[in-house]
Amino acid sequence: MKLLNFVSQYPDEASCRAKFKEYRDKQGVICPHCGGKAHYWKKDKENYEGKACGKRQSLRANTVMHGSQLPFRYWFIAIHLLTSTKKSFPPRNFNVS
Ligand SMILES: [Zn+2]
Numbered sequence: 001m002k003l004l005n006f007v008s009q010y011p012d013e014a015s016c017r018a019k020f021k022e023y024r025d026k027q028g029v030i031c032p033h034c035g036g037k038a039h040y041w042k043k044d045k046e047n048y049e050g051k052a053c054g055k056r057q058s059l060r061a062n063t064v065m066h067g068s069q070l071p072f073r074y075w076f077i078a079i080h081l082l083t084s085t086k087k088s089f090p091p092r093n094f095n096v097s
Contacts, residue, residue, distance in 0.1 A: 006080050016072035017046070021059060032057060 010016045021041070029039050029048050036052035047056040060066050065075050 003077070003080065003084075007077065010073065010076055013071055013073055016076045017059065019076075020072055024059065024063070029057075030062075031055060032062060 010019060028037060030037055031039070031048075031050040031053060033055040034050060034053045036050050038051040039048040040051060041047075042049050042056065045056070046059050048059070048061075049056045060068065064079075065072070068075070
């Protein structure tokens, strides 16, 4: 996926957060307090709440974004650049002369 397509697919913070949540849900959210896997999603606070213990964790908890104040979109673009670079490394037009 080209960066421009990527950027237009995720034009704002909301779309990035929604995508990131989808990703976390797919990976499975694990409670850092009790290890429980079942969570409620608190949309207003953007937190997961453990069904077993009621403790909350943020959408960013236990991810690369943990503790970061940077916008999700920033991370999305950075991660996209890293992974797309990895796939085509070294880039074809990379001139080593
Ligand atoms: Zn828990």
